[in-house]
Amino acid sequence: MDNIYILLAWVAGIIIVLFFGKALKVPLKIAMRLLLNSLLGGMVILVINFLGQYINFHISLNFFSALIVGTLGLPGVILLVILKYLL
Numbered sequence: 001m002d003n004i005y006i007l008l009a010w011v012a013g014i015i016i017v018l019f020f021g022k023a024l025k026v027p028l029k030i031a032m033r034l035l036l037n038s039l040l041g042g043m044v045i046l047v048i049n050f051l052g053q054y055i056n057f058h059i060s061l062n063f064f065s066a067l068i069v070g071t072l073g074l075p076g077v078i079l080l081v082i083l084k085y086l087l
Contacts, residue, residue, distance in 0.1 A: 034071065039066070039070070040069075041065075041066040041067065041071075042070075044069050044077060045061045045066060045080075048081075057084070059080050059081070
């Protein structure tokens with residue numbers, strides 16, 4: 001009789017783990033996409049700094065600027081360039 005309760009506890013535990021695994025799958029996917037886009041944004045800023053060294057133009061590379069370029073894409077690059085000239 002005790003073996004049935006142990007088996008039911010295992011089954012319930014597996015169901016709970018599967019439920020939380022599926023619930024956390026979407027936010028993890030969004031976080032991974034944001035991280036990948038931020039890394040790509042950082043590489044874009046490095047290219048801009050490499051090309052801009054000839055005209056004495058650079059954008060500081062930090063987490064926030066890479067996040068802006070990563071999430072906004074080309075409008076984020078334009079935003080950072082405009083902010084660089086305004087400030």
